[in-house]
Amino acid sequence: MANSAGKIGAITTSGVAIAAALLVMCLGTLAAVLLRAGDAGFDPADAAAIRFTVAQAAVSALLSVLLAVPVARALARRQFAGRSVLITLLGAPFLVPVVVAVLGLLAVFGRQGVLNTGLVTLGLPAVSIYGFHGVVLAHVFFNLPLAVRMILQGWQAIPAERFRLGSSLGFAPSDILRHLERPMLREVLPGAALVIFTLCLSSFAVALTLGGGPRATTVELAIYQALRFDFDLGRAAMLSATQYALCATAVLLSLRFVQTPGFGAGLDRTAITWGGLGRWHRLSDGVAIGLASLFLILPLALLAARGLPALFDLPAAVWPAIARSLIVAGVCTALTTIAAILLAAAIVQGRFAKMLEFAGMLPLAASGLVLGTGLFLILHPWVAVERLTLPVTTLVNATLALPFVLRIILPTMRKIEADFGRLATSINLSSFARWRWLILPRLRAPLGFATGLVAALSIGDLGVVALFAGDRGVTLPLLVQRLMGAYRMEAAAGVALVLISVSFAVFWLLDWGGRWNADA
Amino acid sequence: MKSPLFAAGFLALANLAAAETPVLNVLTYDSFAAEWGPGPAVEKAFEATCACDLRFVTAGDGAALLARIRLEGEASEADVVLGLDTNLTAAAAASGLFAPHGQTIANDLPVPFADPVFLPFDWGYFAFVYDKTKLATPPASFEALAAADIKILIQDPRASTPGLGLLMWVKAAYGDRSDEIWAGLADNIVTVTPGWSEAYGLFLEGEADMVLSYTTSPAYHLIAESDDSKAAAAFDEGHYLQIEVAGKLAASDQPALADAFLAFMGSEAFQAVIPETNWMYPAKTPSAGLPDGFKTLIVPAKSLLIPADQAEAMRAKGIEEWQTALAK
Numbered sequence: 063m064a065n066s067a068g069k070i071g072a073i074t075t076s077g078v079a080i081a082a083a084l085l086v087m088c089l090g091t092l093a094a095v096l097l098r099a100g101d102a103g104f105d106p107a108d109a110a111a112i113r114f115t116v117a118q119a120a121v122s123a124l125l126s127v128l129l130a131v132p133v134a135r136a137l138a139r140r141q142f143a144g145r146s147v148l149i150t151l152l153g154a155p156f157l158v159p160v161v162v163a164v165l166g167l168l169a170v171f172g173r174q175g176v177l178n179t180g181l182v183t184l185g186l187p188a189v190s191i192y193g194f195h196g197v198v199l200a201h202v203f204f205n206l207p208l209a210v211r212m213i214l215q216g217w218q219a220i221p222a223e224r225f226r227l228g229s230s231l232g233f234a235p236s237d238i239l240r241h242l243e244r245p246m247l248r249e250v251l252p253g254a255a256l257v258i259f260t261l262c263l264s265s266f267a268v269a270l271t272l273g274g275g276p277r278a279t280t281v282e283l284a285i286y287q288a289l290r291f292d293f294d295l296g297r298a299a300m301l302s303a304t305q306y307a308l309c310a311t312a313v314l315l316s317l318r319f320v321q322t323p324g325f326g327a328g329l330d331r332t333a334i335t336w337g338g339l340g341r342w343h344r345l346s347d348g349v350a351i352g353l354a355s356l357f358l359i360l361p362l363a364l365l366a367a368r369g370l371p372a373l374f375d376l377p378a379a380v381w382p383a384i385a386r387s388l389i390v391a392g393v394c395t396a397l398t399t400i401a402a403i404l405l406a407a408a409i410v411q412g413r414f415a416k417m418l419e420f421a422g423m424l425p426l427a428a429s430g431l432v433l434g435t436g437l438f439l440i441l442h443p444w445v446a447v448e449r450l451t452l453p454v455t456t457l458v459n460a461t462l463a464l465p466f467v468l469r470i471i472l473p474t475m476r477k478i479e480a481d482f483g484r485l486a487t488s489i490n491l492s493s494f495a496r497w498r499w500l501i502l503p504r505l506r507a508p509l510g511f512a513t514g515l516v517a518a519l520s521i522g523d524l525g526v527v528a529l530f531a532g533d534r535g536v537t538l539p540l541l542v543q544r545l546m547g548a549y550r551m552e553a554a555a556g557v558a559l560v561l562i563s564v565s566f567a568v569f570w571l572l573d574w575g576g577r578w579n580a581d582a
Numbered sequence: 583m584k585s586p587l588f589a590a591g592f593l594a595l596a597n598l599a600a601a602e603t604p605v606l607n608v609l610t611y612d613s614f615a616a617e618w619g620p621g622p623a624v625e626k627a628f629e630a631t632c633a634c635d636l637r638f639v640t641a642g643d644g645a646a647l648l649a650r651i652r653l654e655g656e657a658s659e660a661d662v663v664l665g666l667d668t669n670l671t672a673a674a675a676a677s678g679l680f681a682p683h684g685q686t687i688a689n690d691l692p693v694p695f696a697d698p699v700f701l702p703f704d705w706g707y708f709a710f711v712y713d714k715t716k717l718a719t720p721p722a723s724f725e726a727l728a729a730a731d732i733k734i735l736i737q738d739p740r741a742s743t744p745g746l747g748l749l750m751w752v753k754a755a756y757g758d759r760s761d762e763i764w765a766g767l768a769d770n771i772v773t774v775t776p777g778w779s780e781a782y783g784l785f786l787e788g789e790a791d792m793v794l795s796y797t798t799s800p801a802y803h804l805i806a807e808s809d810d811s812k813a814a815a816a817f818d819e820g821h822y823l824q825i826e827v828a829g830k831l832a833a834s835d836q837p838a839l840a841d842a843f844l845a846f847m848g849s850e851a852f853q854a855v856i857p858e859t860n861w862m863y864p865a866k867t868p869s870a871g872l873p874d875g876f877k878t879l880i881v882p883a884k885s886l887l888i889p890a891d892q893a894e895a896m897r898a899k900g901i902e903e904w905q906t907a908l909a910k
Contacts, residue, residue, distance in 0.1 A: 165783060267780070273774075275768075276905045276908050289649055443657065544613060546783055548618055549802045551786050
């Protein structure tokens with residue numbers, strides 16, 4: 063927009079190139095499956111699957127976002143010992159593989175879980191986790207952390223000066239809400255809800271395990287069935303296209319709601335405690351943080367306790383699996399982060415912005431199964447795919463993770479451009495200086511969080527590895543699955559604990575790196 | 583397409599360097615090739631006889647194997663596919679990718695089994711497994727189970743081979759009354775999981791009284807964990823068989839080695855490792871007999887099996903019926 067012509071070219075070009083690569087990964091693989099299938103059509107039962115998928119994803123997204131608001135607000139305006147550690151810990155459920163997390167949830171909500179044991183002791187009837195509510199509960203468990211973090215960032219992005227101004231004008235909490243918080247939420251909430259909605263669209267194992275029966279059939283399960291048992295590639299491709307269409311509708315809807323708040327530039331000071339000083343506010347904040355911590359951390363703590371004894375008797379395969387998982391995560395994180403920053407920079411420049419942003423969101427709706435199958439069909443004539451397990455896994459993980467990084471850094475990038483873009487151009491800041499002194503320092507916190515998220519997700523992801531892995535490509539989540547598949551539930555719990563610890567350590571390191579010295 | 587081409591060239595060169603030893607690629611499911619599965623022992627024993635390099639390539643389970651081989655078609659590197667079951671063999675044979683084995687190898691299966699394309703390597707009975715310390719009187723039939731207040735975990739027939747096995751079990755036992763049985767079972771089912779491991783994991787967590795597994799499952803707990811609390815409930819209707827088979831691919835570039843491997847499958851060296859690594863019955867009982875833990879298992883009075891072509895034909899309708907009955 064306001065930059066010199068040459069620079070627009072370079073950044074926009076690289077953005078377009080990345081968007082094109084994403085299109086190939088998402089739609090190109092879909093086309094490969096369709097081409098191989100020859101014809102395509104739906105199964106009569108698919109309509110019910112689509113309805114169920116949309117319903118559970120919508121309820122899960124709404125609940126996650128609504129519940130996240132009080133938690134994020136409490137975390138944003140309270141200072142207490144261990145706050146930073148708690149924020150990191152609350153991110154954990156999002157990083158844990160589904161199979162593992164479901165067992166953790168059952169340790170709390172299952173038939174023999176803590177909750178039902180308590181209820182029965184008190185003489186109350188036991189509750190069952192299985193059914194629509196169970197699916198939603200699990201999805202909220204997975205996605206609440208993401209929603210909290212995205213909204214918390216929104217709060218922290220409101221310049222401290224605005225709160226000071228508000229306080230000097232004698233703003234009551236309701237005034238803060240109206241003038242500062244509500245505009246921020248209007249920008250952040252639709253994006254967060256969209257990400258979670260699309261994530262839940264491709265849910266498979268959670269819905270099936272906790273759904274209680276075939277009523278809880280999701281589109282992704284129908285795809286799995288079409289690919290695995292029916293070998294009906296055409297139907298799998300149609301279902302995958304449906305997922306994209308649903309995602310596209312959601313993106314368009316959410317774009318209509320998004321408004322960029324006009325807070326203007328601040329002096330990069332972090333807001334300190336503001337508002338909510340009354341006893342009632344302190345109490346409600348405490349309750350919000352306490353309940354969220356209990357809900358998010360207890361299942362994982364119980365899981366960890368269970369895995370502890372098996373730590374002393376880990377299968378030998380765990381060490382190479384850790385190494386492989388870390389390599390995949392490292393390369394994947396580097397790839398995704400660079401691509402997402404370039405794409406975000408191109409979007410901020412304004413040319414093709416809508417299209418670029420759309421391409422950046424597309425992988426969220428991708429069916430991992432169809433993507434993997436398509437990639438397999440494309441690569442197979444050229445090379446033995448099982449020898450490329452790790453590169454292929456890395457590439458697919460990087461593609462699937464890009465939307466997260468983009469969503470997390472894009473608001474900050476927009477704000478930097480809006481607040482400082484014209485100033486930077488008017489003083490002729492060179493491209494290098496712009497990145498070095500203006501963009502990257504301000505991007506550090508969201509970038510730390512985003513890279514931590516991608517690295518951990520990549521470590522915990524089973525995704526396509528399961529499609530391609532030979533005995534030489536076993537990663538940690540695959541090892542957990544294999545142990546579980548061979549009666550070795552205790553060893554699986556041990557490896558799951560290793561997996562959680564490794565993911566979490568990597569996430570912590572990167573996230574902490576981003577926030578280090580930034581809270582001052 | 584530059585990098586795959588480069589990689590292909592690179593790998594071709596790498597293969598030339600190692601060309602002296604012929605390689606036999608066996609596509610099998612994960613748990614067969616795992617370090618605790620039969621894979622390592624089988625590889626060692628076969629390589630001692632064949633002057634070749636046996637390599638396992640893996641996919642998730644039996645259904646994944648078939649999907650994988652159909653995706654790869656004739657370009658597949660695999661020479662042998664090991665781990666399909668009789669609910670999948672009709673579709674596998676119809677793909678035209680498999681070649682007849684041309685061998686006659688005696689087996690000890692409880693039903694006569696002779697297939698021109700596939701040779702069995704192990705088998706088991708599906709059964710509901712329970713904990714004796716928690717469930718004193720297990721049901722003795724599907725009808726008794728449906729009438730009782732007993733919670734069960736099953737697998738989805740659309741996503742897992744045991745789930746499909748249960749569907750065939752009910753069909754084989756009750757024929758046209760199968761939808762009635764499913765309607766009766768609906769309130770017993772806690773949940774339907776995508777695969778065996780999820781259901782079995784939930785069962786061990788105490789989420790249900792019984793889980794669909796195999797009559798041989800208690801042997802694992804007995805032998806590997808010295809835990810005799812698990813048992814399989816014997817059903818009067820009889821138990822459905824899962825027969826696991828292997829076949830050679832028509833497009834194999836090592837047909838002689840593939841034949842040798844299929845023959846080796848019937849040998850003592852292969853069959854003796856099956857019980858305590860794959861936790862199934864070996865297709866041919868080893869001369870030393872079965873491990874002690876296997877002698878405590880229930881032996882069904884009646885074995886049920888729907889022939890492969892009929893099983894394939896009734897699958898789609900059976901799944902529809904199952905869905906309708908459970909969706910109420």
